[in-house]
Amino acid sequence: MNEPYGRVYNFSAGPCTLPVEVLEEARDGLMNYKGAGMSVMEMSHRGKVFEGILDDTRNQLRKILSVPENFQILFLQGGASTQFSMVAMNFLCKGTADYITTGTWGAKGFESAALEGNAKEIFSGKSTNFDRLPCKDDLQFSPNAQYVYYTSNETVQGVEFKGDQSFPGHVVCDMSSDILSRPIDFNKYALIHAGAQKNMGPAGATVVIISDDMIDRVPQGLSPMFDYRVQAQNGSMYNTPPCWSIYMCGLTYHWVERQGGVTEMQKRAQKRSGLLYEAIDGSNGFYKGHSQKDCRSIMNVTFTLPNEDVTKTFVKEAEAAGFDGVKGHRATGGIRASIYNAFPVQGCVDFATFMKEFAGRNY
Numbered sequence: 001m002n003e004p005y006g007r008v009y010n011f012s013a014g015p016c017t018l019p020v021e022v023l024e025e026a027r028d029g030l031m032n033y034k035g036a037g038m039s040v041m042e043m044s045h046r047g048k049v050f051e052g053i054l055d056d057t058r059n060q061l062r063k064i065l066s067v068p069e070n071f072q073i074l075f076l077q078g079g080a081s082t083q084f085s086m087v088a089m090n091f092l093c094k095g096t097a098d099y100i101t102t103g104t105w106g107a108k109g110f111e112s113a114a115l116e117g118n119a120k121e122i123f124s125g126k127s128t129n130f131d132r133l134p135c136k137d138d139l140q141f142s143p144n145a146q147y148v149y150y151t152s153n154e155t156v157q158g159v160e161f162k163g164d165q166s167f168p169g170h171v172v173c174d175m176s177s178d179i180l181s182r183p184i185d186f187n188k189y190a191l192i193h194a195g196a197q198k199n200m201g202p203a204g205a206t207v208v209i210i211s212d213d214m215i216d217r218v219p220q221g222l223s224p225m226f227d228y229r230v231q232a233q234n235g236s237m238y239n240t241p242p243c244w245s246i247y248m249c250g251l252t253y254h255w256v257e258r259q260g261g262v263t264e265m266q267k268r269a270q271k272r273s274g275l276l277y278e279a280i281d282g283s284n285g286f287y288k289g290h291s292q293k294d295c296r297s298i299m300n301v302t303f304t305l306p307n308e309d310v311t312k313t314f315v316k317e318a319e320a321a322g323f324d325g326v327k328g329h330r331a332t333g334g335i336r337a338s339i340y341n342a343f344p345v346q347g348c349v350d351f352a353t354f355m356k357e358f359a360g361r362n363y
């Protein structure tokens with residue numbers, strides 16, 4: 001569908017579609033990266049070439065997200081799931097922390113933290129199958145919380161906070177599935193973390209952006225790989241970093257800038273998701289959005305159809321028409337269309353048309 005390579009519209013939730021330009025650039029350097037005589041996958045992480053790549057990747061992320069100087073950017077391994085534990089290992093030892101659980105990933109973050117210390121879940125959307133966000137009255141923050149933890153976009157349920165939240169104290173946010181989809185006000189955060197494979201690059205690297213103030217609070221005696229201070233002091237090179245993933249993230253960060261930056265990413269995301277929500281809302285109830293309207297994600301559009309059979313038919317026909325990976329997560333069923341930064345707007349125009357046409361035939 002995306003000429004000239006015969007690529008499908010890839011709605012996968014992650015790993016997911018990457019910009020064609022980025023893939024082409026990576027391909028062109030695969031045999032001989034800029035005269036090094038080898039690919040980035042094959043070179044020493046301690047060599048000049050890779051050190052240049054790491055520096056450039058870090059600087060480029062700082063540039064496109066306007067990360068202030070008092071925040072360190074780390075590229076770690078273990079995915080966002082390791083951050084669930086690492087955040088708690090570093091900051092939960094001295095007291096409690098408040099967890100706001102709005103979906104599957106937040107629930108896992110809380111469970112992992114509860115194994116490390118006294119984590120307190122101050123909100124859970126579980127009773128309504130994670131279809132909503134807390135309102136102001138739902139949230140009673142603990143006066144002595146070491147941090148407040150939440151997930152900006154719940155990838156499975158398609159529930160997303162609109163913009164930065166003004167929660168009290170040190171705010172930790174899992175932005176795995178919506179980082180780079182809008183500007184971020186870092187005054188509102190102490191730490192954000194995000195796996196690469198949703199909006200940045202291939203799986204492998206996990207980005208952590210952490211304030212110096214937070215690093216100062218890391219206790220002594222942590223195992224070095226799980227110690228933010230050690231990772232920061234070593235410039236993400238305490239051990240072999242995920243070199244290839246970092247390199248690919250760097251290419252994507254440059255791509256984002258060429259497209260017009262994160263504000264342009266936000267516009268495109270609103271356009272893409274708007275097309276699909278319009279198809280849902282205009283279907284006379286044939287499609288039902290999973291999340292409540294004011295909590296809808298611009299990255300993961302989730303909805304159900306009248307029954308299992310018609311859902312199966314939908315997935316099958318969608319795939320045959322070149323729309324890959326629309327089957328919903330097992331936790332919610334139905335359909336999930338993940339439409340990250342690199343997903344072409346035209347793919348949503350075409351998918352919305354398919355949805356309307358399918359509803360017409362099956363209503």
Ligand SMILES: *Cc1c(COP(=O)(O)O)cnc(C)c1O
Pocket residue numbers: 014078079080081082105151153154155174175176177195198
């Ligand atoms: C995908 C995802 C995760 C898990 O990431 P891993 O890299 O598989 O550990 C965590 N949180 C959110 C919001 C995600 O979308």
